[in-house]
Amino acid sequence: MPKIILGLLFFIVCLFAQAQSSGSKEETEIKQVIGQLFDGMRKGDSAMVRSVFYSGARLQTTYVDKKTGKAALREESITDFAKAVGTPHKEVWDERLFAYDIKVDDNLAIAWTPYEFYLDGKFSHKGVNVFQLFKSEKGWKVISIADTRRK
Numbered sequence: 476m477p478k479i480i481l482g483l484l485f486f487i488v489c490l491f492a493q494a495q496s497s498g499s500k501e502e503t504e505i506k507q508v509i510g511q512l513f514d515g516m517r518k519g520d521s522a523m524v525r526s527v528f529y530s531g532a533r534l535q536t537t538y539v540d541k542k543t544g545k546a547a548l549r550e551e552s553i554t555d556f557a558k559a560v561g562t563p564h565k566e567v568w569d570e571r572l573f574a575y576d577i578k579v580d581d582n583l584a585i586a587w588t589p590y591e592f593y594l595d596g597k598f599s600h601k602g603v604n605v606f607q608l609f610k611s612e613k614g615w616k617v618i619s620i621a622d623t624r625r626k
Contacts, residue, residue: 501615502577505584505608508615509572516568521561528553529609529616538624566595572604582610590622600624 508527515523532553540547560568569592576587586606592599602623609618 501579501584501610502575504615505577505579505586505606506575508608508617509575509586509588509606512617513570513572516560516570519561519563519568521557524560525553525557527617529611529618532617533619535619535621536624537621567593569593569596584608584610584615592624600626 512524512527515521515527534551534553534556536549536551538547538549539545571591571593572588573591574589578585584607586604586608588604588606589601590604591601602625604620604622606617607619608615610616
């Protein structure tokens, strides 16, 4: 009887370990997609940036309006964002992430990433990115990014 219980316990531990490792694989893939976005920004490569987005993706920024002192929300098109990244500029756009809090359920994921943004090595602003991702037949794609920005 003890051997059966021990065997069953071993089987359960193995299943749990496999479930944990599959979550780690998903998180690794999600981090790679997010990393590709910011590598593309640093390189000024609009094609690399565009490749991480799913069709119809949204970019939104929350901030406090300096004139009114009230919370505001601004939306930017992915096309305009990618064009700005790919347009030659002398500064390196460097967004540095400090952590990832990733949640995955089936083919939907969310990643919370605190960041600091630097232009040519000089601090510009900081905040948090919130990514929503969809696992399509082509892998994980960003369907939405909302961020905060503070000086």
